Amino acid sequence: MLEALWDKRALLVSGKGGVGKTTLAASLAVAAARSGRSVLLVEMTPDEGGPSALGTLVAASDVGARVTQVRPGLRFVRLAASEGHRHFLQDTLPLHWLADAALRSRALRRFLEAGPALREMGLLYQLLALVRRTLPDGRFEYPLSIIDLPATGHALAIASLPRTVLALMPGGIIGRSVREGLDFLQDPARTAVLLASLPEPLPVSEALILASELEELGLSLAAAVLNRMPEDPFTPESHAALQRLLAAHGPHQGTRALGQLERARTARARLAAGLRVPLLTLPELPATGAELVERLADVFTPPTAGDLAREATP
């Protein structure tokens, strides 16, 4: 089901707070790297500093604006808004020293930081610069980027940014580079959004709203991921037997576990019915951090060219 994802240039992992975006982005990247793909894992931070959740998950030694290799096939970079401003101004103002001087002006910095659109602009601009980079032989330096988007508000702001800016500055060099950004984000052949949710009523409602907001912005949702689905150890028959037993013997801890399972199923059905994209279910696993990432990557690991060739031979 995920095969189509590996051909994209950028996968944006989005979802409400705490649903597992960072874990999911890291697991997808590890899975893709394991299968021989070259992946750039991108963390977007609208604010400066602070610990890097994604960098820690993949044990990145450097969590700055420099791209660093974390394992074969997997590189990591953390994009911060202020760096983006510098690049943006350097590229759009005629002289580099002018951009640096402009950034030294406190008034301009305040303006850049105050306008949310411009803060997000810094992030988007850097991302586009990275995905466009080519090697001397003409191939893309980062053929596949997997992006852990910041909290929903920022993600939507980044996605809606090109339109906002285009409305203000339709022409000129800024308008042109923003238009290119919009083309990239809205091209389903190059960019896909993965929407993560938890199997609970509120997160599912939020995910459905987010899905329609993304759609309105012209972003293409490729798949949804229902993360942390509780394990169901029962067959349908044993379920029925258990229900009878619990009914006869009054409230029990098991009653709660069964209720949770039932709610998770209902939530999954509602998410599947509300979206027109494939829904992948990931289990709740008794692990955290890097171990969790490796185990979830097992679920994603796409078949390698070698595997496919073996399958094809009778």
Ligand SMILES: Nc1ncnc2c1ncn2[C@@H]1O[C@H](COP(=O)(O)OP(=O)(O)OP(=O)(O)O)[C@@H](O)[C@H]1O
């Ligand atoms: N499948 C899973 N099984 C068990 N624990 C999980 C699973 N997926 C995520 N978690 C745990 O859920 C917590 C939140 O995950 P994560 O940080 O990836 O979410 P997030 O959406 O990036 O959060 P934020 O919005 O704060 O950035 C973490 O403690 C993580 O270990």
Ligand SMILES: [Mg+2]
């Ligand atoms: Mg996160």
